[in-house]
Amino acid sequence: MGGEERKPSCPRCGLPIERLVSKKVFGRVYIYAYHRGGRQCYLGPEGEYVLVSKLQPFTLYPIHDADRLVDYAFGFLESITHESQKLTKEQIKQVIEYLRETLEKLEEELKRREGG
Numbered sequence: 001m002g003g004e005e006r007k008p009s010c011p012r013c014g015l016p017i018e019r020l021v022s023k024k025v026f027g028r029v030y031i032y033a034y035h036r037g038g039r040q041c042y043l044g045p046e047g048e049y050v051l052v053s054k055l056q057p058f059t060l061y062p063i064h065d066a067d068r069l070v071d072y073a074f075g076f077l078e079s080i081t082h083e084s085q086k087l088t089k090e091q092i093k094q095v096i097e098y099l100r101e102t103l104e105k106l107e108e109e110l111k112r113r114e115g116g
């Protein structure tokens with residue numbers, strides 16, 4: 001109907017943001033906005049999320065902090081569930097596949113720890 005999805009605009013260049021990506025470089029995490037066509041903009045180091053939080057339905061946390069990583073995962077999963085009507089069938093399949101792989105890895109890790 002509206003055609004354009006309400007994607008957040010990049011604070012750097014104003015283009016719609018396809019996704020936010022965090023990159024770890026020499027132990028520090030930096031946030032990048034990815035745009036259609038592969039263009040990317042550097043948004044800032046982790047921790048300065050007042051800006052970034054406004055762009056996402058979930059809050060982006062520093063991913064090296066274990067507790068926050070869990071919070072981040074919950075927030076992400078919640079938003080995926082909440083926004084699932086907006087996803088295409090193909091995207092839903094991708095998410096399911098990724099979650100399945102993640103689940104397998106986590107169960108393996110748990111088995112390894114419990115098995116000694």
Ligand SMILES: [Zn+2]
Nearest residue numbers: 010012013041
């Ligand atoms: Zn940009």
